[in-house]
Amino acid sequence: MNQTISVLDPTSEDHSPEIRLSDRIESIKGATIGLLDISKPRGDVFLDQLEKRFTEHGATVLRFMKPTFTKPAPVDLRYEIFSKCDAVIEALAD
Amino acid sequence: MAENESRYEFSDGISVVVNSECPTCQLTSSLLTDLGSSGHVTVFSQDDPSFPASAEWVRDDSDLAFSWHNDIEAVPTLVRVVDGKEVERLSGWNRKEWERLLELENLAPDLVDHKPGCGSLSVSPDRVDELEVKFGGKKFVSRRVEIASLEDEMEAMFDRGWSDGLPVVPPTEARVNRMLAGTSREPDDIVAVIPPNLAECSVEKVAINAVMAGCLPEYLPVVIACLEAICTDEFNMHGVLATTMGVGPIFVVSGPITERLDMNSGINALGHGNRANTTIGRAVQLVLRNIGGGKPGGIDRATLGHMGKLGFCFAEAPSPWENLSESFGFSPEQNTVTAFTGEGPRIIVDQKSRSPESLTRLLAEGLKSTISPRMVLAMDAMLVISPEHLSRFIDAGWSRAQFIERLSELLVIDSDEIIEGAGGIEDGIPSAFAGNKLPKFRPGGLLVVHAGGPAGLFSAIIGGWLNGAKGSDPVAKEIIL
Numbered sequence: 001m002n003q004t005i006s007v008l009d010p011t012s013e014d015h016s017p018e019i020r021l022s023d024r025i026e027s028i029k030g031a032t033i034g035l036l037d038i039s040k041p042r043g044d045v046f047l048d049q050l051e052k053r054f055t056e057h058g059a060t061v062l063r064f065m066k067p068t069f070t071k072p073a074p075v076d077l078r079y080e081i082f083s084k085c086d087a088v089i090e091a092l093a094d
Numbered sequence: 095m096a097e098n099e100s101r102y103e104f105s106d107g108i109s110v111v112v113n114s115e116c117p118t119c120q121l122t123s124s125l126l127t128d129l130g131s132s133g134h135v136t137v138f139s140q141d142d143p144s145f146p147a148s149a150e151w152v153r154d155d156s157d158l159a160f161s162w163h164n165d166i167e168a169v170p171t172l173v174r175v176v177d178g179k180e181v182e183r184l185s186g187w188n189r190k191e192w193e194r195l196l197e198l199e200n201l202a203p204d205l206v207d208h209k210p211g212c213g214s215l216s217v218s219p220d221r222v223d224e225l226e227v228k229f230g231g232k233k234f235v236s237r238r239v240e241i242a243s244l245e246d247e248m249e250a251m252f253d254r255g256w257s258d259g260l261p262v263v264p265p266t267e268a269r270v271n272r273m274l275a276g277t278s279r280e281p282d283d284i285v286a287v288i289p290p291n292l293a294e295c296s297v298e299k300v301a302i303n304a305v306m307a308g309c310l311p312e313y314l315p316v317v318i319a320c321l322e323a324i325c326t327d328e329f330n331m332h333g334v335l336a337t338t339m340g341v342g343p344i345f346v347v348s349g350p351i352t353e354r355l356d357m358n359s360g361i362n363a364l365g366h367g368n369r370a371n372t373t374i375g376r377a378v379q380l381v382l383r384n385i386g387g388g389k390p391g392g393i394d395r396a397t398l399g400h401m402g403k404l405g406f407c408f409a410e411a412p413s414p415w416e417n418l419s420e421s422f423g424f425s426p427e428q429n430t431v432t433a434f435t436g437e438g439p440r441i442i443v444d445q446k447s448r449s450p451e452s453l454t455r456l457l458a459e460g461l462k463s464t465i466s467p468r469m470v471l472a473m474d475a476m477l478v479i480s481p482e483h484l485s486r487f488i489d490a491g492w493s494r495a496q497f498i499e500r501l502s503e504l505l506v507i508d509s510d511e512i513i514e515g516a517g518g519i520e521d522g523i524p525s526a527f528a529g530n531k532l533p534k535f536r537p538g539g540l541l542v543v544h545a546g547g548p549a550g551l552f553s554a555i556i557g558g559w560l561n562g563a564k565g566s567d568p569v570a571k572e573i574i575l
Contacts, residue, residue, distance in 0.1 A: 005247055008265045009237040010256050010302045010384040012293035068564035070333030 025087050029058035034085035038069040043091045050089060064088075102163035104175045108196060111138045111161055113169040114145035116212035118187050122170060125202040134196060140169065140215045161216035162225045168211040172196075186211035223268040234267060235282065236298060251306075256384055258376065258404055262306035273301040276311030277318065278575060285318050286325035288386035289332035290393040295321065295385045300377070303384055307377035307405070312355060313370055316431060317377045319573040320345050320407070323433035324378070328567040334435045334559065335388040340396045341559040342403035344436045344476070345375060346543055348410045348419040349429035351573060357409035361547030364408055364439050364478065364554060375405025400438035413484060413544040415494040421538070422570035429573040434476055434541060435566040437465075439554040444483070450490045453483060454497065457553065458504035462534055465557040468512045468522045470532045474539040474558035474568065480546035483553045498542060505534040536561065541568060 025031050033054050035047045051061045064081055066073045081088050110126060112119040119126075123146035129135045130151040139145050140161055143154035155161055164173070168185040174195055175181065184191050188208040193201050215221060241250045247264050251257055263269065274281055274297070281298040288295045297318070304317050324331040324343050334341060347357060358368035366372060382388045390399065410417050419430035442460040447453035457477065464475045487497050509530040514522040523532075539561060546552070559566055 004243050005241050005264060005266060006238045007241065007247070007251070008234055008267060008270050008298075008302045009239050010265060010299065010306055010380065012288075012291065012295070012299070012385045012387070013237055014291065014293050068333075070330060070337065070560060070565050072332065 022087075028054060030060075031086040032060045032062060032084060034062050034064055034081045034088040036073070036081065036088055036090040037063065037065040038090065038092060039066050040069045040092070047089075047091050050091075102160050103178070104164065104173055104180065105136070106175050106177065108135045109138060109173045109175070110135050111140065111155070111164075111166045111169055111171045111173075111214070112145065113140040113212065113215055114142040116169045118209045118211045119145075119170050121205060121209060122187050122202070125205070126170075129196070134198070135172075158216040158221065158225055159229060161214055162229050166214040167217055169214050170211055171214070223272040227267040227271050234270065234298060235296070236302060238267075255389075256306065256380075258379060258383060260404070262380070263308055265302040265305040269305045270298070270301050273305050273309065273311050273314055274298070276314035277301075279318070286321045288321070288325055288381060289388065290335060291385075291387040293385050293387065295381060299385055300381060303380040304373075304377040307380050308369065308373040309377050310355075310369070310373075313374050313377070315573050315575050316347060316351070316355070316370075316374050316407075317381075319431040319571045320374065320378045320433060321381060323431055323569040323571040326569055329433055329435070329569045330566045331382070331386075334566055335382065335386075335394050337559065338395050338397045339437075339559055340398040340400050340403075341435050341437050342400065342406060343378065344402065344434045344556060345378070345407040346410050346418055346432045346434070346476075347374075347407065347430070347573075348417045348424075348426075348432065349573070350427065351429035352409035359409035359411035359545045363411070363545040363547075364406075371408050372405060375402075375407035377405070378407075379403065379405050402436075402438050406436075408545060410543050411481070411545045413481075414488055415484070415542075415544060418541060418543050419570050421541070422568075424570065424572065429575075430570050431573060432541070432568060432570040434474070434556070434568045435559040436476055436556040437558075439478065439556050441552050442555055443552055445551045447486060450487045450492050450497070451500070453486045454500050455504060458501055460555060461501075461505060461540070462507060464534070464555055466521070468519070470507055470509075470512065470523065470534050471536050471539075472560055473565075474535060474541065474561045476541040476543060476556040476558070478543050478545050478554040478556065480550060480553050481544070481548050482551050484544055494542060498540065501540065502533065502535070502537075505540075506531050507534055 035050055037043045037047055054061050062084055064077060126137055126146045130137055130149060137152045138155040138160050139152055140155050140158060143152060172184045172195055173180055182195060184195055186209060189201055193199055216225060241247045248261050251262050256262060277297060279297045283297045284294050285297055285300055286295055300318055301314060304314055323329060334343060352359060355370045357370045388394050417426055418432050420426060424430050442457060444453055444456040447456055461475060465473045509527045509532050512522050513525045513528050514520060516522055561567060
């Protein structure tokens with residue numbers, strides 16, 4: 001059995017383009033921060049706290065919510081966050 | 095290609111294709127030697143270039159290229175070619191026929207008059223796929239991955255991350271080619287877009303993963319139907335994969351195909367031991383992993399998971415009741431797969447009920463605690479009724495619809511018992527629901543299936559996951575052969 005075997009690649013062979021992280025914001029003060037609730041119980045408890053802290057530090061906070069935590073955020077919602085905010089925090093729960 | 099093919103054409107005159115292990119070729123070997131030495135024939139030997147003799151009129155066809163290109167089905171085969179065209183072909187030994195073709199008389203008078211030949215090596219089941227790939231111009235789009243001679247191929251596949259934790263069958267071109275014979279669909283047809291990476295998956299890629307899972311070619315249409323069912327908006331495979339809850343896709347196969355594939359709907363139906371049940375479910379999971387990129391610890395975030403995520407597929411047993419896929423509008427003659435998102439099965443025991451009413455009450459009590467005793471309407475469930483339990487209903491003349499109706503009446507919960515804080519338990523439905531009677535399941539949220547061995551007063555409950563547009567709905571698809 002001293003011979004090479006050749007098999008077919010079972011993967012998708014797709015190579016996603018590398019996506020660079022967005023530039024980090026330099027200061028919270030004056031920035032618009034989006035808080036995305038994924039629609040899980042008690043996610044709002046965590047986000048309420050974040051909103052309070054960010055507001056204290058001079059940021060404007062906008063709140064968003066996914067229709068369901070079981071599916072990716074709809075593209076329109078992603079675009080809205082992108083166009084209105086300097087940064088976004090997505091809150092998981094459980 | 096044309097140049098290659100011309101190399102495999104018979105030259106004018108008479109050629110004989112033989113194989114040294116065929117008794118008929120052995121019988122005629124002295125005759126063939128005489129005919130070869132006297133220039134009457136050229137011999138092509140499939141396995142031994144010194145059979146019937148070491149001579150320049152014996153050609154080596156041990157790579158079977160000549161036999162394959164000329165569709166040789168049996169040995170010995172005599173082919174007569176005139177002006178580059180084949181005019182006659184004979185197989186086996188038959189003195190009169192050979193004499194006529196060779197235009198000779200009194201051939202080997204000591205031999206029997208006739209003897210049928212043997213199958214050609216070029217059509218032997220263990221060689222034909224390899225030859226088709228080698229000579230048939232079969233083109234695979236997938237990248238070929240070479241495994242070094244010193245590498246253990248099983249380990250190499252683990253190392254590349256292609257396995258679910260168990261060994262996989264190396265997907266060689268010959269095996270994938272054989273697998274593709276199981277479907278009428280073209281290898282480049284797109285079966286589905288597989289989450290989470292939303293990668294398009296061709297029939298060829300499904301076949302590769304089905305080989306790795308250990309499927310037989312005839313299982314491939316079932317694997318394809320399973321993928322078509324789960325890669326839909328309704329089923330929401332992305333969510334099923336990503337959830338922290340330990341659920342996975344479960345497939346129930348209904349229709350005459352279950353018998354044809356020798357699927358198990360009997361003893362240990364929800365367990366291991368049957369090749370079709372085990373490998374069909376596994377192939378789907380390998381596609382999710384290898385094509386969709388959904389790996390445990392990656393996008394698959396299950397806190398605990400369950401062993402059925404290796405693959406969970408079983409056949410529905412025939413019964414006097416209508417089958418599961420009939421609830422989805424199919425006829426019992428249609429071959430279907432119903433996909434359901436669920437946990438592992440848990441047993442529900444009732445050893446004493448003799449009346450259908452008593453057994454229904456027991457099953458209702460068990461079903462009330464599905465997923466959480468505090469949860470109503472949000473999650474579906476599958477109830478797998480065993481033959482002995484089913485007989486309680488059949489003997490009493492209960493139809494499936496009648497059973498489900500009675501069960502639903504009993505599956506009503508007093509909301510005061512399950513609101514937040516009731517019984518000293520913080521979890522529960524909001525207190526605003528107090529003072530209500532609530533159904534445990536939404537209409538149609540209880541899927542009833544018949545399966546299991548003939549003895550044993552056990553059924554099984556398989557709890558679901560978040561249902562409806564916010565989660566996953568069961569989806570049934572017809573299996574297209």
